[in-house]
Amino acid sequence: MKLKVYVTLKPGVLDPQGRAIHHALGSLGFAGVEDVRVGRLIELTVADDTDDAAVEAMCRQLLANTVIENFRIERA
Amino acid sequence: MKTAVLVFPGSNCDRDIAVALEQVTGTAPAMVWHAETALPDGIGLVAVPGGFSYGDYLRAGAIAARSPVMRAVVEAAGRGLPVLGVCNGFQVLTEAGLLPGALMRNAALSFVCRDAPLTVENADSAFTRLYEQGEQVAFPVAHHDGNYFADDTTLDRLEGEGRIAFRYATPINGSARDIAGILNDRGNVLGMMPHPERRIEAAHGGTDGRRLFEGLIETVGA
Numbered sequence A: 001m002k003l004k005v006y007v008t009l010k011p012g013v014l015d016p017q018g019r020a021i022h023h024a025l026g027s028l029g030f031a032g033v034e035d036v037r038v039g040r041l042i043e044l045t046v047a048d049d050t051d052d053a054a055v056e057a058m059c060r061q062l063l064a065n066t067v068i069e070n071f072r073i074e075r076a
Numbered sequence B: 001m002k003t004a005v006l007v008f009p010g011s012n013c014d015r016d017i018a019v020a021l022e023q024v025t026g027t028a029p030a031m032v033w034h035a036e037t038a039l040p041d042g043i044g045l046v047a048v049p050g051g052f053s054y055g056d057y058l059r060a061g062a063i064a065a066r067s068p069v070m071r072a073v074v075e076a077a078g079r080g081l082p083v084l085g086v087c088n089g090f091q092v093l094t095e096a097g098l099l100p101g102a103l104m105r106n107a108a109l110s111f112v113c114r115d116a117p118l119t120v121e122n123a124d125s126a127f128t129r130l131y132e133q134g135e136q137v138a139f140p141v142a143h144h145d146g147n148y149f150a151d152d153t154t155l156d157r158l159e160g161e162g163r164i165a166f167r168y169a170t171p172i173n174g175s176a177r178d179i180a181g182i183l184n185d186r187g188n189v190l191g192m193m194p195h196p197e198r199r200i201e202a203a204h205g206g207t208d209g210r211r212l213f214e215g216l217i218e219t220v221g222a
Helices: A017-029 A052-063 B015-023 B068-078 B088-095 B152-160 B211-221
Strands: A002-011 A040-045 A070-074 B004-005 B030-033 B044-050 B083-086 B101-104 B112-120 B134-141 B148-149 B166-167 B181-185 B189-192
Touching: A002 A052, A017 B166, A040 A052, A040 B189, A052 A070, A070 B083, B004 B015, B015 B211, B044 B068, B044 B088, B044 B211, B068 B083, B083 B088, B088 B101, B088 B189, B152 B181, B166 B189
Parallel strands: B004 B030, B004 B044, B044 B083, B083 B189
Antiparallel strands: A002 A040, A002 A070, B101 B148, B112 B134, B112 B166, B166 B181, B181 B189
């Protein structure tokens, strides 16, 4: 079974990378970009009987740092 | 005093801190590989060194914080053993949950490598007792992810409980409230981005860092 885990910065946490990309988009002439936030996509291939609680534990214990990040699990 | 220095794949300040500890304590520290499941007996300090453990993969310090030896460190810290994390070591300690908050990419996105003037904010801790309250010292910094973040409630608590050990005298990386180093609630765990182990002898350009280790010896006992 394939899973996608999206890890994103919590609202309110400053994202210097996103800001730099935002700035660069402006330099390229793309107008109207209001904000850029950078996250991470982690693709997992797991045993079919892996339950939701186990995946959530993986996210909480390692894949995301819940001090600064949120995560969302998507089943393929 | 016997000490231990953790070594992860990608640590690169482990030898610097080992030299500093040997100079100050008179005994070479035990170098403890990350795969060990126990710390040596009878040590008075565990140092988590700087570097780029696991290439900063996932997040700086994230993988190292889940290594077998860190379970022993968390347990020993809970019993009151002093733990010092410098630079990547600070990142590892936050990732391991021994210190609150997180260290994010520097606000200007650039690697900062220079002397950082610091203010000693708490001169009562086991680590800082040989400094004066409000004293200005300078330790080198060399990091890409030193931008300290915590929510306002946590920051207020750190301030209120005197747990900010060092603050940058001038902002260098975007850290919340210019935080350079913090203590845990019990005061036996210190994490800091600047490198006191690189200010041990005159040839380093100063000896401001030496008192941190000397103070710790006084606290723990030789």
